[in-house]
Amino acid sequence: MARGGSGPTPRQLEVLQFIQRHARRNGAPPTVREIAKALGVASTNAVACHIDALVRHGLLERHPHSSRGLRVGSGSPGGIPILGRVAAGRPITAQEDLEGYLAPDPFLVGDGDDTFVLHVQGDSMTGDGILPGDYVIVRRQPVAERGRIVVAMVEDEATVKHWQPDADVVRLVASNPAYPPIEVRPGDGRRVEVLGVVTGVFRRM
Amino acid sequence: MARGGSGPTPRQLEVLQFIQRHARRNGAPPTVREIAKALGVASTNAVACHIDALVRHGLLERHPHSSRGLRVGSGSPGGIPILGRVAAGRPITAQEDLEGYLAPDPFLVGDGDDTFVLHVQGDSMTGDGILPGDYVIVRRQPVAERGRIVVAMVEDEATVKHWQPDADVVRLVASNPAYPPIEVRPGDGRRVEVLGVVTGVFRRM
DNA sequence: CCTGTACCTGAACACCTGTTCTGTGTCAAG
DNA sequence: CTTGACACAGAACAGGTGTTCAGGTACAGG
Numbered sequence: 001m002a003r004g005g006s007g008p009t010p011r012q013l014e015v016l017q018f019i020q021r022h023a024r025r026n027g028a029p030p031t032v033r034e035i036a037k038a039l040g041v042a043s044t045n046a047v048a049c050h051i052d053a054l055v056r057h058g059l060l061e062r063h064p065h066s067s068r069g070l071r072v073g074s075g076s077p078g079g080i081p082i083l084g085r086v087a088a089g090r091p092i093t094a095q096e097d098l099e100g101y102l103a104p105d106p107f108l109v110g111d112g113d114d115t116f117v118l119h120v121q122g123d124s125m126t127g128d129g130i131l132p133g134d135y136v137i138v139r140r141q142p143v144a145e146r147g148r149i150v151v152a153m154v155e156d157e158a159t160v161k162h163w164q165p166d167a168d169v170v171r172l173v174a175s176n177p178a179y180p181p182i183e184v185r186p187g188d189g190r191r192v193e194v195l196g197v198v199t200g201v202f203r204r205m
Numbered sequence: 206m207a208r209g210g211s212g213p214t215p216r217q218l219e220v221l222q223f224i225q226r227h228a229r230r231n232g233a234p235p236t237v238r239e240i241a242k243a244l245g246v247a248s249t250n251a252v253a254c255h256i257d258a259l260v261r262h263g264l265l266e267r268h269p270h271s272s273r274g275l276r277v278g279s280g281s282p283g284g285i286p287i288l289g290r291v292a293a294g295r296p297i298t299a300q301e302d303l304e305g306y307l308a309p310d311p312f313l314v315g316d317g318d319d320t321f322v323l324h325v326q327g328d329s330m331t332g333d334g335i336l337p338g339d340y341v342i343v344r345r346q347p348v349a350e351r352g353r354i355v356v357a358m359v360e361d362e363a364t365v366k367h368w369q370p371d372a373d374v375v376r377l378v379a380s381n382p383a384y385p386p387i388e389v390r391p392g393d394g395r396r397v398e399v400l401g402v403v404t405g406v407f408r409r410m
Numbered sequence: 411c412c413t414g415t416a417c418c419t420g421a422a423c424a425c426c427t428g429t430t431c432t433g434t435g436t437c438a439a440g
Numbered sequence: 441c442t443t444g445a446c447a448c449a450g451a452a453c454a455g456g457t458g459t460t461c462a463g464g465t466a467c468a469g470g
Contacts, residue, residue: 009446026268027276028233031427046448048429053446063231067272067427067456071232082312100312107287107307108407129334129408149410202313202407203334205354214416236457251418253459258416272426272457 008057014039015050016059020072029070080109082117082135108200114140116196118151118160125149125160127175130201136160137200142193149198154182155190163194213262220244220255221264225277234275285314287322287340313405319345321401323356323365330354330365332380335406341365342405347398354403359387360395368399 008016018038022030030038035047051070054060063069080102102109102117109115120134128149130136136151144150150163152172161172161182170192172182184192213221223243227235235243240252256275259265268274285307307314307322314320325339333354335341341356349355355368357377366377366387375397377387389397 011447023232027228028273031272032429033427041448043447043449043451044428045430045450049447065428065455067236068233069428102312105307107305108313108409126334129331129336129339131334134334198410200407200409202405204313204405205403216417237459238457246418248417248419248421249458250420250460254417270425270458274458 008054008059012050012053012057015047016054016072019060019070023070023072029068029072031068080115080117080137082119084119108202109137114196115199116140118158120160122159124174124176124179127177130160130175131203134201134203136198137202138196139199140196144194144197151195151198153191153193153195154184158195160198163197213259213264217255217258217262220252221259221277224265224275228275228277234273234277236273285320285322285342287324289324313407314342319401320404321345323363325365327364329379329381329384332382335365335380336408339406339408341403342407343401344404345401349399349402356400356403358396358398358400359389363400365403368402 015035018035019029022028022034022038032044032047032051036042036044039047041047051060051062055062059073061071061073063071082099082102084099099119109117115137117135117137120130120132120136123132130149136149138151144163146164148163149160151158151160152163153159154172159172159182161174164171164173164181168185170184172184172192174181184190220240223240224234227233227239227243237249237252237256240256241247241249244252246252256265256267260267264277266276268276287304287307289304304324314322321343322340323343325335325337325341328337335354341354343356349368351369353368354365356363356365357368358364359377364377364387366379369376369378369386373390375389377389377397379386389395
């Protein structure tokens, strides 16, 4: 494939991600050599090439001949992914559901190491102030405390509900009384999995 | 040598302010020589002394021997102010109500200079998914379309309500049926003013 | 007068940093 | 096989950068 401007490579995204994380954590972007060390590379030239590529793709700005003269463009990959409806059977990280990226903010979403954002589709959680079209911030983890609001995968569908497991049955409880709880029993043959817990909500008007 | 304890001098605050502004505008703190140039000073030593004093006063952190190794106190890069309960009679920008700062994100809060965040105190807007403890993002403007959710100042109290003005009466309508509308008529002597319109909501769990 | 503080000049040093150059290896497409 | 993109090593250089030393000026208080 002859591509000069079609998209960044995985390795380039690694670089971009590190730059953004470093900028958030330390208050300033890293130097070329700090990037090289983080990537396990010995040459500064390799880093310079990646930076060049990222600039060409418009994902990064550069102030030439200035130390730490890097700046991640807003909405660039490396931030927190915003996912839309999760299609049947596909993992929640599927590229097709990607709506954009959110800049990590320590106050709202934290470092963003294992965090993603899900665009809520239904009205089953209006009792908790989660309306259709809202975005929920999710920390990816396989377990959750009872009662917490989680993003769960039932068979092949992702859903936002309260997590209420019991010895013989797992209940996914909506906070809108119009929706009955989803109950899954071991003998059902249905698979239930916690993708993560909801740590925040936001909405645009 | 210098001695701490009595507080920073005006000149030192000038330095701190410049560092904050530079970090926000350029994404990284300035170098010693950039500070010197901005202050109209020819010697880097003068700047080093001021930085020393600011570090002693706890207003600045330093990563020794690292370029641009300065960091202002936590939560202060001149982002979007987060305001708490607005006390009687005081303007909404009063320093006493400041809870912190939020990093600007184009997706959520935009880059506007005329934006602030208000920590919601009551449960009068639960019908719109705005719960107690939520944060509303407000774009400061003196007028609003009918029906929009606004932050309004009634006499000396700030409140979040639907804006429904009529010819002879201004109604501030809650979305929780337990709260009756606030009605203000021209002859009342009460003053009503729109501080801004709510453009977003977010919540931490 | 003497002392301490705040603020600055000027210069120098050692290291950091961005940039550039040449060369190597891998892998997929034509 | 040839071509081109991608990724990296190693080295070098010019200038940036934090730090430190020596000294100067002004002001206020005992």
